[in-house]
Amino acid sequence: MDMKKIVKAWTVVMFLAYASWLTTAQDMDYSGLSSAKYPKEGIEIRPGVWAKRRKIKRPQLFKTNSPADFMSTANNKDSRFLSVLTVVQFDNNLCMSASGENGTCTTAAECSSRGGVASGNCAKDFGVCCLFMASCGMTTSQNCTYFVNPNYPQGYDGTGSCQLTIQKAHPDVCQYRLDFDEFKLAGPETVNNVCNNDQFIVSGGSPIPGICGTNKGNHMYVDAGVGTTNPVTLTVVTSGPSMSRNWKIKVCQIPCSSNYRAEEGCLQYFTGVSGQIKSFNYEPVTGLQLSNQDYSACVRMERNFCGIQYTACMDAANNRSKAFTMSGNTQGTNVATSAVGSSGPNACNSDWVIIPCASNVGRLPTATPTCVDRICGGTFNSEVSTTDTTVYSTVKPFRIVVHTDNVEAPNDVGNRGFCLNYVQQPCTNKLQ
Secondary structure, X not given: OOHHHHHHXXXXXXXXXXXXXXXXXXXXXXXXXXXXXXXXXXXEEEOOEEEEEEOOOOOOOOOOOOHHHHHHHHHOOOOOOOOOXXXXXXXXXXXXXXXXXXXXXXXXXXXXXXXXXXXXXEOOOOEEEXXXXXXXXXXXXXXOEEEEOOOOOOOEOOOEEEEEEEOOOOOOEEEEEEEEEEEEOOOOOOOOOOOOOOEEEEEOOOOOOOXXXXXXXXXEEEEOOOOXXXXXXXXXXXXXXXOOEEEEEEEEEEXXXXXXXXXXXXXXXXXOOXXXXXXXXXXXXXXXXXXXXXXXXXXXXXXXXXEEEEEEOOOOOOOOOOOEEOOOEOOOOOOOOEEEOOOOOOOOOOOEEEEEEEEEOOOOOOXXXXXXXXXXXXXXXXXXXXXXXXXXXXXXXXXXXXXXXXXXXXXXXXXXXXXXXXXXXXXXXXXX
């Protein structure tokens, strides 16, 4: 038995002994009283000498009408009550488990009763970091539950539909954030890039496009609706060719008053002065841009920042960068120019991103400022060009709108989607 357990056991024994003494102890007045006078009120301590029995005014140990009564009793000068037990309370905050996942700090008993698994300690070792894992056919209202494939962490090569139903832990929850810690499904078919085989579907909240392929590290925000009777269902459909699939999706509940709640209409929400935004299933070598996508990726405007710049990510895997390939034939080493706007010979009419009033950094100012909204093609540039460049915008809120239709062939071939790095610009910078 370790020292902590010995100390706890000794404390309990001493408390019980003390409580027993309080209920039986008596003070004796040894005043040499005669047996004739006090034969029934005292006890004989030696022949002919009696001691008077005097009752102690004892405190009520556990029966009080209110906290104020308890404190009054405990502080009474005649009270011999001594508090030897301390109740430790702590909040159910997020914690880091021994295995590296996010959990909830609870007592060991509470973790077990809620169906969780203890993994490491928290709250100065008074609590355990409780992990909640859920798989097919389950319902959860636990914050930061992990939705995993059957037999996780082993791969899954079955076919069918795997669903998780999410319910609010509290009426004040407005959103769910889904983090794809692991996400590998069959990719889209290779003609029009439609997710015909495997697919991840979110239903019950705001409209969200279905996705497939590889999406580790990406995320989504889902509208939770009002009230407590609006469950959201996550569904993984697997019907493609035999392969090892895996998914581990962290589902966290976002309070309505939280400062990390996503802005209205944002499927993705990024915070911080700098970061990276990737389209779903982006991968520079084998990824394919998904069809039927319509959503907004938003960036929270940080304090004292008034503009934002976007640059295509580095692509060391290809001789010709495919970090931004939205439309046109970008197969192999073909050079696809950028296209801009919604009209004209180089317009974006099928697949594009919208960066409100986008313009190239370093562009010479003109009498009439010019900017574009839609950018597509195989080069990231707000002008028709074959050279990637940095694009900026000062329109608030900061957001990118993504649109792809359901047709790729024969004009759009080999497009990977996009990967963009963003950096917010201080209000003191002259962005033009």
